[in-house]
Amino acid sequence: MWVAIGSVVLGVIILVFWFYRTQTVWVKSEPYLRVSIEPAKTLVVVYSRTGNTMSAAKETAKYLNADLLKIEAPQYSRNLKGQMLASKHADEEVTTTPIDHDPVDLNQYDLIFLCSPTWWFRPAVPLWSFVENHDFNGKRVFLLMTGNSRKTDERTGKFGTLVEKKNGKFIDALFIKRGRVYWQKTPEQVNEEVLEALKERKKIWR
Numbered sequence: 736m737w738v739a740i741g742s743v744v745l746g747v748i749i750l751v752f753w754f755y756r757t758q759t760v761w762v763k764s765e766p767y768l769r770v771s772i773e774p775a776k777t778l779v780v781v782y783s784r785t786g787n788t789m790s791a792a793k794e795t796a797k798y799l800n801a802d803l804l805k806i807e808a809p810q811y812s813r814n815l816k817g818q819m820l821a822s823k824h825a826d827e828e829v830t831t832t833p834i835d836h837d838p839v840d841l842n843q844y845d846l847i848f849l850c851s852p853t854w855w856f857r858p859a860v861p862l863w864s865f866v867e868n869h870d871f872n873g874k875r876v877f878l879l880m881t882g883n884s885r886k887t888d889e890r891t892g893k894f895g896t897l898v899e900k901k902n903g904k905f906i907d908a909l910f911i912k913r914g915r916v917y918w919q920k921t922p923e924q925v926n927e928e929v930l931e932a933l934k935e936r937k938k939i940w941r
């Protein structure tokens with residue numbers, strides 16, 4: 736009896752510790768530096784709270800020889816307060832929040848790749864804000880999301896609608912499921928999956 740209770744308590748502690756770590760620790764990835772004298776035709780825009788989407792975005796930028804633009808949103812910091820705010824805003828389907836990034840002129844690009852974690856079945860709020868703040872002027876826009884479990888077409892579909900409202904041509908969305916706890920993919924496995932998905936769609940990028 737006590738062994739069973741002890742096992743359950745231990746299991747709960749491990750789960751809480753795992754959850755806390757995934758929300759507070761930044762997953763590192765190699766720096767990305769574009770090496771080309773030609774101006775890039777593709778822009779990869781990324782918001783990442785804990786580093787997983789950043790790694791996938793860099794893989795994408797490398798494959799597409801793209802410029803990489805990072806969005807910061809310190810209000811969603813890697814602590815409990817930031818986590819709770821992220822959760823609240825995502826659940827309320829907020830579409831604007833303060834964001835920081837280097838100045839960017841979208842006119843130079845043919846293809847804009849937006850990369851985001853999934854928050855409550857939809858892209859994270861900073862990505863919505865980026866779209867709200869820009870005119871896509873007929874550019875093709877592709878969405879890449881990473882998540883533990885799933886997105887919904889209903890909530891993510893609204894993101895596509897916003898892109899179109901901001902004059903972008905929303906091509907498609909790709910969701911990379913990382914899984915949870917013991918079933919979670921490593922960043923290398925996620926990157927491999929991203930690369931495969933990009934190669935499968937290679938006609939789109941030309």
Ligand SMILES: Cc1cc2nc3c(=O)[nH]c(=O)nc-3n(C[C@H](O)[C@H](O)[C@H](O)COP(=O)(O)O)c2cc1C
Nearest residue numbers: 783784785786787788852853855856882883884885
């Ligand atoms: C507030 C919040 C809500 C989340 N909701 C979902 C969800 O609805 N579906 C999902 O698959 N993952 C969800 N996740 C997990 C993240 O999308 C996933 O861990 C993502 O890969 C993290 O990316 P990042 O490390 O770039 O921030 C959520 C995470 C947070 C912080």
